[in-house]
Amino acid sequence: MANSNCKYIFVVGGVISGVGKGVTSSSLGLILKNRGLNVTAIKIDPYINVDAGTMNPTEHGEVFVLSDGDETDQDMGNYERFLDLDLTSINYMTTGRVYKTVIEKERNLEYKGKCVEVVPHIPLEVIRRIKEAGKNAKADVVIVEIGGTIGEYQNMLFLEAARMMKIEHSKDVFFVMVSYLPTPSKVGEMKTKPTQHAVRILNGSGIQPDLLIARGETKLDDKRKEKLSLFCNMPADRVISAPDVESIYDIPLNFEKEKISDRLCDLMGVVCKKPDSKKWNKWKKFVNNVHNGKEIVKIAIVGKYFETGDFVLSDSYLSVIEALKYSSYDQNRKPVFSWLNAVDFEKDSNKLKELKKYNGVVIPGGFGARGVEGQLKVIQYVRENKIPYFGLCYGMQMLVIEYARNVLGLKDANTREVNPKSKNIIIDVMESQKEHLKNNLYGGSMRLGSYKAILSDKTIARESYGKKEIIERHRHRYEVNPAFIEILEEKGLVFSGKSPEGDLMEIAELSKTKHPFFLGAQFHPEFLARPLSPHPLFNSFIKACISKK
Numbered sequence: 181m182a183n184s185n186c187k188y189i190f191v192v193g194g195v196i197s198g199v200g201k202g203v204t205s206s207s208l209g210l211i212l213k214n215r216g217l218n219v220t221a222i223k224i225d226p227y228i229n230v231d232a233g234t235m236n237p238t239e240h241g242e243v244f245v246l247s248d249g250d251e252t253d254q255d256m257g258n259y260e261r262f263l264d265l266d267l268t269s270i271n272y273m274t275t276g277r278v279y280k281t282v283i284e285k286e287r288n289l290e291y292k293g294k295c296v297e298v299v300p301h302i303p304l305e306v307i308r309r310i311k312e313a314g315k316n317a318k319a320d321v322v323i324v325e326i327g328g329t330i331g332e333y334q335n336m337l338f339l340e341a342a343r344m345m346k347i348e349h350s351k352d353v354f355f356v357m358v359s360y361l362p363t364p365s366k367v368g369e370m371k372t373k374p375t376q377h378a379v380r381i382l383n384g385s386g387i388q389p390d391l392l393i394a395r396g397e398t399k400l401d402d403k404r405k406e407k408l409s410l411f412c413n414m415p416a417d418r419v420i421s422a423p424d425v426e427s428i429y430d431i432p433l434n435f436e437k438e439k440i441s442d443r444l445c446d447l448m449g450v451v452c453k454k455p456d457s458k459k460w461n462k463w464k465k466f467v468n469n470v471h472n473g474k475e476i477v478k479i480a481i482v483g484k485y486f487e488t489g490d491f492v493l494s495d496s497y498l499s500v501i502e503a504l505k506y507s508s509y510d511q512n513r514k515p516v517f518s519w520l521n522a523v524d525f526e527k528d529s530n531k532l533k534e535l536k537k538y539n540g541v542v543i544p545g546g547f548g549a550r551g552v553e554g555q556l557k558v559i560q561y562v563r564e565n566k567i568p569y570f571g572l573c574y575g576m577q578m579l580v581i582e583y584a585r586n587v588l589g590l591k592d593a594n595t596r597e598v599n600p601k602s603k604n605i606i607i608d609v610m611e612s613q614k615e616h617l618k619n620n621l622y623g624g625s626m627r628l629g630s631y632k633a634i635l636s637d638k639t640i641a642r643e644s645y646g647k648k649e650i651i652e653r654h655r656h657r658y659e660v661n662p663a664f665i666e667i668l669e670e671k672g673l674v675f676s677g678k679s680p681e682g683d684l685m686e687i688a689e690l691s692k693t694k695h696p697f698f699l700g701a702q703f704h705p706e707f708l709a710r711p712l713s714p715h716p717l718f719n720s721f722i723k724a725c726i727s728k729k
């Protein structure tokens with residue numbers, strides 16, 4: 181199919197947030213992709229922040245970094261993982277980003293003296309971006325997820341853009357509403373009224389959904405399907421039941437059971453191939469592994485973003501968890517995660533012994549001083565007790581500091597981020613970032629996105645990847661200080677991955693003869709782990725975890 185007639189599917193949410201709009205969008209993308217269509221996806225976040233980089237992960241969840249360095253929402257990670265795609269900044273937009281462009285254009289006289297107004301100029305910029313993303317990807321279908329819930333003031337201009345797009349391209353623009361049907365425990369039956377109201381609110385914006393994804397604890401029965409069909413103005417076969425599932429990876433399969441791809445293809449008027457059975461078989465095999473892990477592998481994640489309870493906690497490290505899962509599933513294991521608060525290890529040294537219960541320990545990325553001393557204690561313990569350890573970004577920097585403190589004897593070793601007064605600043609700010617930081621320009625002052633690294637032979641890193649040159653995504657301000665590299669290496673720490681110029685340390689590890697797996701990566705390997713191609717470093721870590729007695 182040529183993409184001159186690119187189709188746009190807007191996904192909006194009704195009733196409550198957090199019922200899986202992102203996963204629905206990703207799943208719709210996957211089922212269409214498996215019918216031979218070229219699919220891309222866009223996330224619209226209604227907040228003013230120009231990117232997600234300046235947001236606290238406990239408030240907004242993980243910051244997902246794209247290959248071009250854009251700091252975005254975790255849903256972008258879901259799209260990349262489900263669709264096995266690399267997206268770029270054109271696939272992500274926020275209110276702030278849209279307004280910023282419009283204001284810049286106005287300053288550059290691009291509106292040729294016109295009065296620039298919220299409507300139509302803001303929606304027009306939204307539409308321009310959506311079309312450009314479609315064009316860049318040569319897409320047959322662009323899935324556009326509008327963040328937030330129907331009825332909110334915040335996403336109105338994006339709905340307005342969608343409505344305007346529908347006027348211009350009436351045969352190419354479609355709407356899917358993901359809504360929630362509560363089953364109040366005292367009532368004991370699934371209620372459709374909130375969804376009916378949500379559809380009416382959407383109608384008030386001039387939009388009629390074409391497909392309704394009815395999320396709920398249980399399956400939607402025919403009676404309620406009929407009711408929704410009648411009150412939400414659509415044939416009953418456009419109301420799709422989407423009950424809770426054990427794993428999000430079941431969802432595309434369930435959607436196909438409901439024949440959604442047929443329905444969407446009919447709706448869009450596209451003739452597409454039959455579902456690709458080879459591709460589905462791979463996905464089914466993966467999902468089978470998700471459900472049938474033989475034994476468990478116990479992993480402790482020692483993090484610092486714990487303030488707002490378990491729910492948000494796992495959101496803060498979403499890609500890390502998914503990456504650990506893929507490698508575990510791939511090796512027939514069921515991963516069990518324990519969340520350990522780094523701060524707790526500062527108060528109570530006895531707690532360290534508990535680490536013996538785990539097959540492996542991960543310290544993920546982070547910022548600032550809180551919890552760092554606890555993390556350093558944890559790393560010393562797992563190093564000395566030969567418990568597999570995987571440090572990601574801050575977790576790698578901590579690994580190097582711990583080694584400097586306890587093996588090199590530099591007791592005050594630290595990162596400039598935590599103690600700029602230390603005599604031994606092992607992790608220091610990069611020259612190029614000093615100017616930014618002096619001027620308080622924190623937003624966008626980091627090394628972001630994909631960079632090459634070269635791996636040394638006969639190291640865990642090199643063996644894991646099976647190649648010499650890698651490209652990985654970064655998000656950090658600080659680096660291993662070149663002044664300490666020689667003495668660290670003399671004392672046995674191996675920098676097995678370096679930037680092509682050799683000046684930036686990308687991977688630090690201990691030789692397998694000294695420790696089963698003690699490795700840190702300055703980059704974020706978790707951003708490249710995909711369900712059907714788990715990440716080589718996570719694979720090696722899980723392998724070491726499985727071998728641990």
Ligand code: GLN
Pocket residue numbers: 544545546547548572573574575577597655656657658659
């Ligand atoms: N805070 C560290 C730095 O900025 C690590 C960042 C991270 O873990 N993403 O360099």
